[in-house]
Amino acid sequence: MSTPNRDEVEGKWDKAKGAVKENVGRAVGDRDMEDEGAADRAGGNVQEGFGEAKRKVGDAIKDVGDAIRK
Numbered sequence: 001m002s003t004p005n006r007d008e009v010e011g012k013w014d015k016a017k018g019a020v021k022e023n024v025g026r027a028v029g030d031r032d033m034e035d036e037g038a039a040d041r042a043g044g045n046v047q048e049g050f051g052e053a054k055r056k057v058g059d060a061i062k063d064v065g066d067a068i069r070k
Contacts, residue, residue, distance in 0.1 A: 004051065005054060007051025008055065011044045014040050015041050016044075017040050017044075018036075018040030018043075021033055021034070022034050024037075
């Protein structure tokens with residue numbers, strides 16, 4: 001398994017940031033902040049998923065290239 005790419009890392013960061021915003025918004029009763037946190041988490045999930053797919057495609061291409069060279 002290769003190392004995470006930029007999209008995966010940024011997606012994880014957005015998910016964590018969103019979770020914090022959601023919890024702080026819930027704690028202080030700020031519905032807008034809570035909703036913004038939920039949106040950040042959702043966006044982070046999408047970006048992380050895209051990054052994982054991109055990495056898997058890259059790994060598969062590398063595997064095919066390695067098989068061809070053998």
